Amino acid sequence: MEVAFFHSGAREFGPLAAIDPDREPHRFERGEHAWTVQTCLRLAQAGLPVSLADRAPAQGIVVFHAKERREMLRSLPAGADVLLVAIRADNGECRAADVEVVQNGRFADGRRRVFIPFWPQPGLVPRDPGRGETIRRAAFKGFTRNLAPELRSPAWSGFLASLRIEWVLDGVDYHDHVAGQDGLRWADYRDIDLVVAVREPDPRLHTGKPAAKLYNAWSAGVPAVLGREHAYREMRQSELDYLEVEGLAGAQAAVARLLADPGLYRRMVEHGRRRADEFTVERIVERWRALLFAELPAFAETRRGRLLRRTPVPLKAWVRVASRLLAMRPRR
Numbered sequence: 001m002e003v004a005f006f007h008s009g010a011r012e013f014g015p016l017a018a019i020d021p022d023r024e025p026h027r028f029e030r031g032e033h034a035w036t037v038q039t040c041l042r043l044a045q046a047g048l049p050v051s052l053a054d055r056a057p058a059q060g061i062v063v064f065h066a067k068e069r070r071e072m073l074r075s076l077p078a079g080a081d082v083l084l085v086a087i088r089a090d091n092g093e094c095r096a097a098d099v100e101v102v103q104n105g106r107f108a109d110g111r112r113r114v115f116i117p118f119w120p121q122p123g124l125v126p127r128d129p130g131r132g133e134t135i136r137r138a139a140f141k142g143f144t145r146n147l148a149p150e151l152r153s154p155a156w157s158g159f160l161a162s163l164r165i166e167w168v169l170d171g172v173d174y175h176d177h178v179a180g181q182d183g184l185r186w187a188d189y190r191d192i193d194l195v196v197a198v199r200e201p202d203p204r205l206h207t208g209k210p211a212a213k214l215y216n217a218w219s220a221g222v223p224a225v226l227g228r229e230h231a232y233r234e235m236r237q238s239e240l241d242y243l244e245v246e247g248l249a250g251a252q253a254a255v256a257r258l259l260a261d262p263g264l265y266r267r268m269v270e271h272g273r274r275r276a277d278e279f280t281v282e283r284i285v286e287r288w289r290a291l292l293f294a295e296l297p298a299f300a301e302t303r304r305g306r307l308l309r310r311t312p313v314p315l316k317a318w319v320r321v322a323s324r325l326l327a328m329r330p331r332r
Contacts (some may be wrong), residue, residue, distance in 0.1 A: 001083070001297050002060030003050045005040035008071045010054040015035055018043045021122035025187045026179050028122055032065040033179075035087045038119055039063070046285045048293065061296055066091040066100075083300050085292075086114060088113075090208045099296065101155065103210035104231035114295075116212035116287045120219055120279055121186040127221045131193060133262040135255070138194040139168035142213065143188045147171065148200045148227070150248040159252055168192065189220035194258070198227035205230040214242055215279040218272035225254045231312065240271040243294055255298055 013019055021028050023040050028034040038051045040063075055075040056062045063085045064072040073096060076082070086097035088107075094100055100113045108115035113165075138160060140147050147169075157167040172182045195217040199206060211231035214256060217224035225240040226232050232242060245253040258265050277283075 001059060001300065003043075003048075003292050004057050004060060004062050004074070005036055005050060005052045006054070006062055006064040006068065006072045007032070007036045007040075007052060007057050008054050008068055010037075011053045012196060012289065015054065016041055021119075023123065025122035027185065028119075029177065029184065029186065030308045031089050032067050032116060034119060036063065036068075038122065040089075042119070042285055042286055043292075047291070048289060050292075056080065058082070058266065061292060061300075062099075063087065063292070064095075065089060066094040068284050069096055070093055073248075081297060084297070088208075094292050095275060098149060099299075104207070105234050106207040106230050114291055115214075116291065117284055118212045119280055119284060120212065121216045121233075122189050124216060124219055125190055126190045127192060129221065131191070133265040135165055135193040135259060135265070137166045137168055137192055138196050138255070139170050140196055141170045141184075141194045141216075142197065143174040143177070144169070144171040145174055146197070146199055148247065151196065151198055151251060153248075156248055156251070159198050160255070163255065165194075165255070171292055189222055192220070192222055193222040193256070195220075196226075196251060197224070198247070200230070200244060201228070205233070207231075209233050215276060216275035217242070218279070220272060221269050223258065223268040223272070225251055228252075235275075237275075239253075240268050241275065242268075244285055 007013075014220070019027070019041055019046055021041055028038045035053060039315045040050050043050045056064075056077070058077045059082060062072065063081045064087065064090050066086045069086065070194045072084075082096045082196045083099070085101065086094035087101045088094055089103060097113070100106055101114070101116050102113050105115045107113050140151070143150065152169070160167045172184060182219050195213065197213045206227075206229040208227055209231050211234075213231075214224055214226060214232050214235060225245055228244060230244055232244070235241065245251050245254050293317075299328055
């Protein structure tokens with residue numbers, strides 16, 4: 001089956017062969033670009049027959065980011081016979097899709113909802129091992145709304161300064177972000193000794209979020225101090241994976257512990273390098289290959305004659321159409 005990745009701004013990226021996420025990581029800082037465009041690029045680089053377009057095809061498999069479901073549905077040709085694959089990311093359930101890709105295992109069921117890890121940071125440059133086990137610079141890398149206010153306050157940066165540790169807030173507000181013009185260094189860990197990423201507490205453990213900050217830290221050779229999140233916990237084998245904390249006091253205690261025990265720092269780095277092998281680009285490409293070129297074609301074949309034919313959906317009516325698609329879908 002033909003596999004097309006839908007992105008409303010596909011033309012801005014130009015020919016796939018001219019783009020390399022590892023040379024231009026700033027182009028993939030937003031989730032919809034990292035999930036949709038980067039996935040298409042990685043699969044194309046692996047020699048798989050995929051395309052990127054701003055209009056959905058009439059047949060085959062269409063992969064799209066849930067944020068762009070309206071644009072994708074509007075672009076469907078009349079009578080289209082397609083299997084829709086939504087990348088849910090941080091959004092709610094996409095009921096217009098036949099299959100969803102989710103970014104942690106909380107909602108995966110192995111049938112309609114499939115877990116595939118988020119891509120590791122493109123172009124990642126690991127920490128300089130010559131820095132030893134001393135913590136001189138601690139960093140948060142990401143959109144600032146994903147960092148608890150306590151850790152954006154003078155109480156946190158002042159605490160670190162008292163220990164002669166520089167706090168690097170390598171972040172930007174999501175709405176103010178302009179790719180390539182924000183001075184972000186998300187791929188560069190050469191002079192970073194500790195990753196700190198703690199959101200505001202959530203009793204549901206931020207079940208919509210991925211574990212990317214964790215396996216980026218593993219790949220970078222940097223210990224991580226992280227908040228209580230489902231995605232991190234489902235990856236965790238021991239405390240050598242990361243130190244889990246809550247709030248300012250917990251983060252302060254974790255830093256003090258690492259400073260007092262250089263052996264723990266070293267063991268976390270060594271353990272993380274081994275764990276990082278589970279989340280390489282090659283491993284994630286294989287998961288996508290299996291889904292798009294083995295599992296979904298087999299799924300479509302078993303349902304031949306029962307897949308719905310879609311028609312273009314007016315903007316004001318897309319919710320109603322999506323609900324009907326769900327109601328008409330045969331029970332699994």
